[in-house]
Amino acid sequence: MTEFKPNYTKPQHLLSACPSYKVSPLIQLQTIAELDLLIKDESHRMGLGSFKALGGIYAVATLLANKWLAATGEKLTLEQYSSIDFKNFSNTTTFICASAGNHGLAVASGAKIFGAKAKIHLSEEVPEEFEKRLLEKHAVVIRSGKTYEESVDAAIRDANNDNGVLLADGSWKNYTYPPSLVMEGYTVIANELYEQFTQLKKWPTHVFIQAGVGGLAASMAYMIREYWKQQPEIIVIEPELAPCLQTSHLNGVLTTVEGDVSIMGRLDCKAPSLVAFNALERAHVDYLTISDKESLDATRILQDKNISTTPSGAAGLAGLLKMYKTEKIKKLISKNNFNPLIIVTENKL
Ligand SMILES: Cc1ncc(COP(=O)(O)O)c(C=O)c1O
Secondary structure (H helix, E strand, O other): OOOOOOOOHHHHHHHHOOOOOOOOOEEEEEOOOOOEEEEEEOOOHHHOOEOHHHHHHHHHHHHHHHHHHHHHOOOOOOHHHHOHHHHHHHOOOEEEEEEOOHHHHHHHHHHHHHOOEEEEEEOOOOOHHHHHHHHHOOOEEEEOOOOHHHHHHHHHHHHHHHOOEEOOOOOEOOEOHHHHHHHHHHHHHHHHHHHHHHHHOOOOOEEEEEOOOOHHHHHHHHHHHHHOOOOOEEEEEEEOOOOHHHHHHHHOOOOOOOOOOOOOHHHOOOOOOHHHHHHHHHOOOEEEEEOHHHHHHHHHHHHHOOOOOOOOOOHHHHHHHHHHOOHHHHHHHHOOOOOEEEEEOEOOO
């Protein structure tokens, strides 16, 4: 099954019970000229510094609960997740994944919370800071390959040899369930936004979402199209050096791209997620690519407003700034019909 059909009540229920869970802020800023900008700030999510916490922790919990059900015939209750019995049971499971940083941190945290183990493959490009933070979460860290894709291949081989549970955020033919859980975890963001916009009595007209393998963008797009009261345009933002989703859309088939390394490290994925691509195709989204320089400029603008993030985290704003210059958007602004939303996806390293 490659169709993404999440149940948003499940991650909301489970993650709300975590002591570190808080609704992330929706900030209203006048950033560009007189434009009101809505910012969903994910940079402090669950103490891990990015939205990725929602996916990895939720997926670890669900996969362990599935194992528990298979072994005991019992459905795990919310209280049992923090029991010694469950931690002892989880102790024999090792989660393995590749990561550009944040997904690995989420998987390692989930493993630590529920008593399991984690082994994370990082390519040469991933900053030292992530390695340090992973070790603090008691993960085993392995440097594998020059690119993100090489680290993904290494994690697959490792999981096959080591009998570990592969928990990737990307997906491909015959490997879709764990990454779909990761994406189901991200639905919490759109769910929170639904409540926040309902209270605000104002909905965005345009949503800019940056993409790596596409999990976040697809999860947001699914939730928006399925549930939001007012339908915005959805614009998926990718680095010029890694436009794997846009290229797949133009080709009508999943496509791996080639290119140099982008400074948007967490978005520098050359191969898209199958599940995410299919979901995006159904959600009628537009695509836009940005240069490294545009992402840096956007990072500085946010920094001036005291929002500390990286080029990956500021990529949504970079896309907005690029589109803002077009005649189409100028017209919408003149009619007071442009209320953009961006997501700041991570904290400064
Ligand atoms: C900070 C940040 N922003 C955006 C993304 C893109 O998410 P996805 O790979 O699900 O498209 C990632 C992925 O790791 C990330 O870490």
